[in-house]
Amino acid sequence: MSLGSARSAEAGILLDPGSPLRIYYEELADNLLALEDVKPSS
């Protein structure tokens, strides 16, 4: 039995900094970090 990583293609895209999806997640991250309810970053 192999325990080696068999990362899904979708995960590969999500983790890839060059993915076209990344800009949308960065926008979501910025929105979350800007919320007063969410712990502010240093």
Next chain:
Amino acid sequence: MTSPEPGAGCTSVCLGLAAALAGMGRASSVVDCNLQNPHVHKMLGEPNFVGLTSCLVGEKPLENYGHEVVPRMLVVPAGPVPPSSGAVMRSGKFVESVRTLGEGRDLVVLDGPTVEEVILRSSLSYGFDGVLLVVHASRTSKQVARDATDDLLDAEVNLLGVVLNGCL
């Protein structure tokens, strides 16, 4: 992070968000809290031998049961699911462990179960800063999305926003 029903892409949004934060130089973490249908490890193609549940019955901090999938992004899988998973999640140790993990991170993203389950589990609905609702552009009907939003608001959960997934 929660969704009205499985298949809306909750896990994808968790991973995408945490990866984006890490790429922006922030320390992020994803914790799989969906003990009924844990999916984070499957998406990453990794085993689920240890994780959140191991921490809840063990002695070590939560970060010891996760690993970095990219620099600054820690992922903690659900871990083996005990028969009494509900009781484990209700324990004060769950909230305490996640909060301790968050002390060293800019954002901890919890991959949660469906809205119905999140509302039933007060540790998930009220134990942290807020809830993001993920709906899918083609798989989630408008009525289901509306009902889920109403349910969260009726339960006085701090609904931070709604993510529309599957648009591209």
